[in-house]
Amino acid sequence: xxxxxxxxxxxxxxxxxxxxxxxxxxxxxxxxxxxxxxxxxxxxxxxxxxxxxxxxxxxxxxxxxxxxxxxxxxxxxxxxxxxxxxxxxxxxxxxxxxxxxxxxxxxxxxxxxxxxxxxxxxxxxxxxxxxxxxxxxxxxxxxxxxxxxxxxxxxxxxxxxxxxxxxxxxxxxxxxxxxxxxxxxxxxxxxxxxxxxxxxxxxxxxxxxxxxxxxxxxxxxxxxxxxxxxxxxxxxxxxxxxxxxxxxxxxxxxxxxxxxxxxxxxxxxxxxxxxxxxxxxxxxxxxxxxxxxxxxxxxxxxxxxxxxxxxxxxxxxxxxxxxxxxxxxxxxxxxxxxxxxxxxxxxxxxxxxxxxxxxxxxxxxxxxxxxxxxxxxxxxxxxxxxxxxxxxxxxxxxxxxxxxxxxxxxxxxxxxxxxxxxxxxxxxxxxxxxxxxxxxxxxxxxxxxxxxxxxxxxxxxxxxxxxxxxxxxxxxxx
Amino acid sequence: xxxxxxxxxxxxxxxxxxxxxxxxxxxxxxxxxxxxxxxxxxxxxxxxxxxxxxxxxxxxxxxxxxxxxxxxxxxxxxxxxxxxxxxxxxxxxxxxxxxxxxxxxxxxxxxxxxxxxxxxxxxxxxxxxxxxxxxxxxxxxxxxxxxxxxxxxxxxxxxxxxxxxxxxxxxxxxxxxxxxxxxxxxxxxxxxxxxxxxxxxxxxxxxxxxxxxxxxxxxxxxxxxxxxxxxxxxxxxxxxxxxxxxxxxxxxxxxxxxxxxxxxxxxxxxxxxxxxxxxxxxxxxxxxxxxxxxxxxxxxxxxxxxxxx
Numbered sequence: 012x013x014x015x016x017x018x019x020x021x022x023x024x025x026x027x028x029x030x031x032x033x034x035x036x037x038x039x040x041x042x043x044x045x046x047x048x049x050x051x052x053x054x055x056x057x058x059x060x061x062x063x064x065x066x067x068x069x070x071x072x073x074x075x076x077x078x079x080x081x082x083x084x085x086x087x088x089x090x091x092x093x094x095x096x097x098x099x100x101x102x103x104x105x106x107x108x109x110x111x112x113x114x115x116x117x118x119x120x121x122x123x124x125x126x127x128x129x130x131x132x133x134x135x136x137x138x139x140x141x142x143x144x145x146x147x148x149x150x151x152x153x154x155x156x157x158x159x160x161x162x163x164x165x166x167x168x169x170x171x172x173x174x175x176x177x178x179x180x181x182x183x184x185x186x187x188x189x190x191x192x193x194x195x196x197x198x199x200x201x202x203x204x205x206x207x208x209x210x211x212x213x214x215x216x217x218x219x220x221x222x223x224x225x226x227x228x229x230x231x232x233x234x235x236x237x238x239x240x241x242x243x244x245x246x247x248x249x250x251x252x253x254x255x256x257x258x259x260x261x262x263x264x265x266x267x268x269x270x271x272x273x274x275x276x277x278x279x280x281x282x283x284x285x286x287x288x289x290x291x292x293x294x295x296x297x298x299x300x301x302x303x304x305x306x307x308x309x310x311x312x313x314x315x316x317x318x319x320x321x322x323x324x325x326x327x328x329x330x331x332x333x334x335x336x337x338x339x340x341x342x343x344x345x346x347x348x349x350x351x352x353x354x355x356x357x358x359x360x361x362x363x364x365x366x367x368x369x370x371x372x373x374x375x376x377x378x379x380x381x382x383x384x385x386x387x388x389x390x391x392x393x394x395x396x397x398x399x400x401x402x403x404x405x406x407x408x409x410x411x412x413x414x415x416x417x418x419x420x421x422x423x424x425x426x427x428x429x430x431x432x433x434x435x436x437x438x439x440x441x442x443x444x445x446x447x448x449x450x451x452x453x454x455x456x457x458x459x460x461x462x463x464x465x466x467x468x469x470x471x472x473x474x475x476x477x478x479x480x481x482x483x484x485x486x487x488x489x
Numbered sequence: 490x491x492x493x494x495x496x497x498x499x500x501x502x503x504x505x506x507x508x509x510x511x512x513x514x515x516x517x518x519x520x521x522x523x524x525x526x527x528x529x530x531x532x533x534x535x536x537x538x539x540x541x542x543x544x545x546x547x548x549x550x551x552x553x554x555x556x557x558x559x560x561x562x563x564x565x566x567x568x569x570x571x572x573x574x575x576x577x578x579x580x581x582x583x584x585x586x587x588x589x590x591x592x593x594x595x596x597x598x599x600x601x602x603x604x605x606x607x608x609x610x611x612x613x614x615x616x617x618x619x620x621x622x623x624x625x626x627x628x629x630x631x632x633x634x635x636x637x638x639x640x641x642x643x644x645x646x647x648x649x650x651x652x653x654x655x656x657x658x659x660x661x662x663x664x665x666x667x668x669x670x671x672x673x674x675x676x677x678x679x680x681x682x683x684x685x686x687x688x689x690x691x692x693x694x695x696x697x698x699x700x701x702x703x704x705x706x707x708x709x710x711x712x713x714x715x716x717x718x719x720x721x722x723x724x725x726x727x728x729x730x731x732x733x734x735x736x737x738x739x740x741x742x743x744x745x746x747x748x749x750x751x752x753x754x755x756x757x758x759x760x761x762x763x764x765x766x767x768x769x770x771x772x773x774x775x776x777x778x779x780x781x782x783x784x785x786x787x788x789x790x791x792x793x794x795x796x797x798x
């Protein structure tokens with residue numbers, strides 16, 4: 012391929028090293044790439060797009076015409092992680108999720124970590140995501156977050172950090188699986204050439220995890236979706252089908268005499284485990300938002316009696332909130348008596364006067380985030396903002412400092428993507444999916460998200476970000 | 490199976506079948522409209538409005554009955570709920586809701602049908618070609634049915650899809666036959682009549698069957714017999730009822746008692762019916778009664794399986 016030359020990279024690139032050399036785990040792929048005709052690769056890109064459209068792997072964009080479907084841009088150049096490096100990430104992600112689950116059990120029971128003075132009480136109980144109704148409710152296996160997404164990034168030196176934890180309803184796993192299927196369809200020869208760790212068994216691990224969360228064996232498991240207009244509906248339908256379970260909406264379920272049932276053509280059928288993809292606030296109009304049409308009246312009372320399992324549990328949001336994030340390393344030490352394997356991004360809590368002062372002085376260099384925000388909304392990226400935007404944000408920050416945290420602007424690592432001119436580096440992150448049943452497991456890899464615009468650091472699909480297949484290479488190259 | 494899922498499956502195949510039948514009917518109208526010397530073109534063109542009971546709605550929107558307006562109204566008009574465009578849009582919406590229940594090949598056939606239809610709508614019917622379009626609709630329906638037959642597990646998913654197909658088909662065959670009969674009565678045994686019955690047979694793909702079974706000139710009574718009482722013809726009323734009666738008892742659970750009874754009664758009426766009896770009552774009255782009964786069966790299926798409270 013003629014135009015393979017990568018434009019100069021500043022910071023850390025996954026494929027190209029500091030002296031413009033190809034990193035060893037990319038060597039085989041790179042050799043293959045040089046032998047390709049750029050028109051063939053262009054054709055493959057078109058084929059992928061057509062196929063994704065035909066299969067309907069789309070997401071709905073909020074705020075546009077209801078039901079507007081878009082493709083998430085897919086790049087055909089894989090993101091590779093050597094086995095040794097993955098082993099570290101895997102241990103780190105598992106450790107973190109175990110500590111978070113222990114934290115959730117603790118704060119909804121004895122609150123040892125608070126009594127021990129490791130986390131200020133007001134940070135937990137003052138948090139809107141803390142659910143008083145979960146206090147002293149015993150869950151099977153004490154697992155709160157069965158499905159967790161741990162967002163990882165690398166800085167300019169290539170050091171890994173945890174950017175945030177997702178313990179409510181993390182999404183994106185269907186793209187991990189579909190991206191792999193697409194790559195195997197487009198480039199079978201690459202999979203013959205090197206051993207890529209498989210990811211397609213994720214749905215069966217997920218089903219096992221959900222079954223493990225029930226009190227008795229052979230439970231009836233369902234997936235609860237807000238419906239076909241939800242942005243992640245494709246994923247809900249995909250996972251339900253892959254697991255062979257019913258995809259239900261709130262109206263399909265009802266509560267009677269202390270149990271949850273679904274309406275079927277053969278009459279009511281009891282439901283034991285609900286993999287719910289709707290937020291706490293919409294679960295039960297009797298307990299939470301009374302205007303919710305998505306939930307099931309009476310569900311929470313059945314749940315608190317232990318007669319149905321919700322995955323994830325109610326009230327997990329208190330542990331993945333950005334205001335709790337700075338305390339996760341401390342949780343790992345407190346509950347597991349281990350040192351964190353994966354580091355947090357250094358974080359200043361604006362609720363503290365001295366840290367706020369520091370943040371205000373350095374706004375143009377920092378990233379400032381709302382503690383309850385998600386999806387890349389409501390944040391300031393200092394280096395990319397105009398003076399006026401920074402000043403506006405300063406006023407918002409001063410008005411409610413408790414609502415914000417700040418972090419240094421990390422220059423996320425880059426990975427090449429195919430562009431019209433050849434290939435070019437774009438910033439990426441990584442979301443592995445951690446499953447907590449009888450034990451805690453991770454499918455090798457995860458979802459690599461890509462900021463499709465040159466220089467952009469925003470990878471969220473709602474903001475135009477794309478995805479790549481993620482390859483954990485089982486054999487270290489010699 | 491979830492009642493809502495069963496409902497989406499049932500309506501998915503009903504809408505697809507409705508689109509196919511609309512294409513069949515319009516193909517005939519289009520062809521008859523070209524044979525000006527033989528046929529009262531205006532009556533032929535207006536026939537689909539009578540069959541679907543949409544004359545009033547059409548009149549309010551388009552006014553004069555012209556072939557191109559009628560075809561547009563029934564093919565690509567997004568505001569006509571009975572148009573092929575609307576039917577395929579609703580079929581796709583239902584398929585979207587149950588895409589986890591149907592096979593990937595079935596979903597892809599529905600989804601690519603919808604994507605192509607949107608392109609055809611941009612092109613416009615006259616540019617795309619009327620005959621080509623009707624063939625395209627029939628082919629897409631064949632493809633979906635083939636994907637269903639060839640890939641879908643034989644479970645309640647399959648059965649509710651098939652229920653929708655045969656309820657819709659029974660209704661559509663009866664309507665097509667009814668309108669042709671009323672139009673044809675006045676001038677029987679003329680060239681016009683021949684063309685009409687010939688066109689009707691072709692519209693339901695039963696021309697070859699007629700030729701094989703009857704060695705006589707095409708006439709109304711024989712066509713009626715073929716499309717009402719013959720079990721060999723897959724679009725006949727008897728065939729539809731046989732399918733329905735085969736499907737209902739296999740659905741899991743004890744629900745649907747009344748639906749099973751109504752279907753069995755209607756099957757017996759067709760199985761043991763004969764042409765002389767139908768002629769005696771009058772074809773129009775016979776079909777009106779049949780439409781009432783099939784509608785009652787459809788409502789019962791709806792309430793006993795699909796809207797469980």
